[in-house]
Amino acid sequence: MDELWKNSIDRLESRREAVLAAGGVERIAKQHASGKLTARERMEALFDDGTFVELNDQITSRCSDFGMDKKKKPGDGVVTGYGYIHGRVAFASSQDFTVGGGSLGEAQAMKICRAMDKAMEMKAPFISINDSGGARIEEGIDSLTGYADIFYRNTIASGVIPQISVIMGPCAGGACYSPAITDYIFMTDYAQMYITGPAVVKSVTGEVITSADLGGASVHSSTSGVAHFVYPDDLSCLNGVRQLLGYLPQSNEDLSLNVPGTPVDNSAALSDIVPADSKKAYDVRNVINSIVDAGSFFEVQESFARNIVVGFARLDGQSIGVIANQALYMAGSLEINASDKASRFIRFCDCFDIPLLTLVDVPAFLPGSQQEHGGIIRHGAKLLYAYSEATVPKVSLIMRKAYGGAYIAMNSKGTGADIVYAWPIAEIAVMGGSGAVSIIGKKAIEAAEDPAAKRAELLAEYNDKFMNPYIAAEHGYVDEVILPSETRSKIAEAFRMLETKDRTLPLKKHGNIPL
Amino acid sequence: MSKYRITVEGKTYEMDVELIGANGAVVAPAPVAKAAAPVVAAPKAAPAPAAAKPAEVGSGSVTAPMPGTILKVLKATGDSVKAGEVVLILEAMKMENEITAPVDGTIGSLNLTEGSTVAGGDLLFDVK
Numbered sequence: 001m002d003e004l005w006k007n008s009i010d011r012l013e014s015r016r017e018a019v020l021a022a023g024g025v026e027r028i029a030k031q032h033a034s035g036k037l038t039a040r041e042r043m044e045a046l047f048d049d050g051t052f053v054e055l056n057d058q059i060t061s062r063c064s065d066f067g068m069d070k071k072k073k074p075g076d077g078v079v080t081g082y083g084y085i086h087g088r089v090a091f092a093s094s095q096d097f098t099v100g101g102g103s104l105g106e107a108q109a110m111k112i113c114r115a116m117d118k119a120m121e122m123k124a125p126f127i128s129i130n131d132s133g134g135a136r137i138e139e140g141i142d143s144l145t146g147y148a149d150i151f152y153r154n155t156i157a158s159g160v161i162p163q164i165s166v167i168m169g170p171c172a173g174g175a176c177y178s179p180a181i182t183d184y185i186f187m188t189d190y191a192q193m194y195i196t197g198p199a200v201v202k203s204v205t206g207e208v209i210t211s212a213d214l215g216g217a218s219v220h221s222s223t224s225g226v227a228h229f230v231y232p233d234d235l236s237c238l239n240g241v242r243q244l245l246g247y248l249p250q251s252n253e254d255l256s257l258n259v260p261g262t263p264v265d266n267s268a269a270l271s272d273i274v275p276a277d278s279k280k281a282y283d284v285r286n287v288i289n290s291i292v293d294a295g296s297f298f299e300v301q302e303s304f305a306r307n308i309v310v311g312f313a314r315l316d317g318q319s320i321g322v323i324a325n326q327a328l329y330m331a332g333s334l335e336i337n338a339s340d341k342a343s344r345f346i347r348f349c350d351c352f353d354i355p356l357l358t359l360v361d362v363p364a365f366l367p368g369s370q371q372e373h374g375g376i377i378r379h380g381a382k383l384l385y386a387y388s389e390a391t392v393p394k395v396s397l398i399m400r401k402a403y404g405g406a407y408i409a410m411n412s413k414g415t416g417a418d419i420v421y422a423w424p425i426a427e428i429a430v431m432g433g434s435g436a437v438s439i440i441g442k443k444a445i446e447a448a449e450d451p452a453a454k455r456a457e458l459l460a461e462y463n464d465k466f467m468n469p470y471i472a473a474e475h476g477y478v479d480e481v482i483l484p485s486e487t488r489s490k491i492a493e494a495f496r497m498l499e500t501k502d503r504t505l506p507l508k509k510h511g512n513i514p515l
Numbered sequence: 516m517s518k519y520r521i522t523v524e525g526k527t528y529e530m531d532v533e534l535i536g537a538n539g540a541v542v543a544p545a546p547v548a549k550a551a552a553p554v555v556a557a558p559k560a561a562p563a564p565a566a567a568k569p570a571e572v573g574s575g576s577v578t579a580p581m582p583g584t585i586l587k588v589l590k591a592t593g594d595s596v597k598a599g600e601v602v603l604i605l606e607a608m609k610m611e612n613e614i615t616a617p618v619d620g621t622i623g624s625l626n627l628t629e630g631s632t633v634a635g636g637d638l639l640f641d642v643k
Contacts (some may be wrong), residue, residue, distance in 0.1 A: 154600060277612075278609065279610055280610075280611060281610060281611070281613065330608065331581070331607060331609065332608075332610070333608045363608040364609070365610060366581055368634075370554055370636075401609060432609055504607070
């Protein structure tokens with residue numbers, strides 16, 4: 001090798017070393033000391049072993065204001081590239097907190113956008129790992145425009161490829177909106193997200209609050225509903241991302257992986273899990289686990305709006321989305337947060353052709369001024385809209401209660417359910433007996449010599465007539481009344497038949513879901 | 516738990532498989548270092564015990580999760596309770612909702628009688 005080759009190779013090697021050195025030994029040690037992995041270690045953990053390929057490692061900021069030309073770092077605070085997850089290609093970006101606090105400038109945004117564009121062209125999922133102090137102030141509005149470039153791509157890619165955001169450190173201000181546009185947000189216990197941080201909150205409102213209480217993982221998973229999954233640390237969190245992707249197709253033109261599981265039919269247990277007395281509660285997750293492939297249920301947003309349970313599962317190896325009323329919490333009634341949670345999940349499944357299984361045991365929409373003033377009309381409408389709009393196979397099982405508008409909102413025949421099953425204990429009616437008798441029997445009760453006896457008589461009559469699934473079956477709103485022991489086999493058979501379902505919406509730019 | 520090796524489209528995966536019990540409960544296997552395959556998603560946690568979790572306003576304070584009628588009062592002020600123990604039953608939304616103690620301790624401020632109505636968010640009792 002001649003001298004010129006040697007010098008050229010030395011130069012490349014030292015540039016490569018500079019990239020891998022990231023923010024330096026001290027900052028990496030600090031990152032590790034706080035229990036976190038570095039940006040590259042996260043990529044290694046996310047992808048199948050040894051498959052991560054870095055792209056554009058040399059991209060650097062062109063900014064020279066405020067002495068930035070002296071501080072510039074190769075890679076500009078983000079690692080981007082691709083790799084394989086369960087053997088399928090995926091693209092990702094991972095902000096490097098050790099390099100300039102992971103702050104986002106023009107060059108960092110360009111790197112992220114390049115990777116997103118590749119994901120779109122390859123029709124592959126995009127995963128964005130966030131650990132950044134925010135906009136790079138020295139780069140001014142070029143930095144802000146960098147965020148805009150990312151938001152724009154997130155929006156265009158929505159419904160085409162699955163997009164997953166992983167928050168593993170600070171994510172503040174404008175940085176929150178890319179994750180918010182993507183399909184799923186994962187957070188670690190030490191991550192925070194907020195539009196304005198505790199210091200600004202204090203100076204503007206006087207409120208003193210810690211960053212964890214303002215926007216920690218617990219707040220966003222249980223109160224705000226911003227985050228979908230929370231894990232204690234980086235490794236378990238990235239494992240969760242891998243697990244989720246196992247249920248999803250690569251894009252809206254792809255099919256989900258069919259992975260033969262262990263088809264165990266536990267339907268016989270269902271009549272022990274669900275009390276026939278509809279006033280008694282039970283955990284609907286036990287019902288889900290008895291119907292779907294053993295151990296395949298993967299719950300989404302488990303701590304938010306617990307009155308409805310949503311998540312992915314497999315039935316005979318095929319990915320499905322499950323939506324179920326949770327009798328254990330707020331009697332399974334529908335309210336604002338449950339409507340939002342379920343609607344978004346239904347729409348995600350519809351985007352990516354994942355069939356929907358709905359398990360119904362719903363007393364009503366929750367009454368009260370808090371709900372009305374909070375806009376339950378427009379929030380509840382999302383649920384009706386999402387179910388009606390979804391063209392994927394839709395199967396319902398009415399387990400017990402199905403009352404009033406809430407019954408109609410839970411994937412009823414009229415809103416496009418393909419197959420509706422009901423158990424013999426189902427109660428499908430416009431409203432509960434007590435309320436109905438007070439209205440339709442008002443005059444008869446008032447005129448009776450013994451109003452209480454008349455009321456009891458009318459109630460017994462109403463309950464006998466309506467507290468069952470047979471009127472709905474006679475009118476065609478229920479396709480078949482089935483035994484609990486037949487549940488899994490009937491549902492699996494329905495989805496098998498529905499595999500070739502071909503229903504399209506009329507041509508339009510897009511609908512106008514009530515937001 | 517049994518270990519299986521399966522091959523999907525030429526790629527080999529190792530997975531842990533376990534049967535679920537008659538009651539549908541699944542024991543969660545500990546997550547492995549890397550999710551091996553999308554075969555059987557490791558469930559995150561076994562289903563919670565069958566008890567309604569009421570909203571908490573402070574440590575040990577229990578408020579009504581929704582408007583309803585008190586059907587049964589099973590404990591009284593001064594009684595000691597364990598976390599998860601049923602203190603009263605709130606009939607609301609066509610359901611007898613069990614309201615449980617959020618923590619171990621002694622019941623305080625329980626002034627409800629059977630048949631009294633409560634609004635969503637009303638303080639039911641606290642546990643100290």
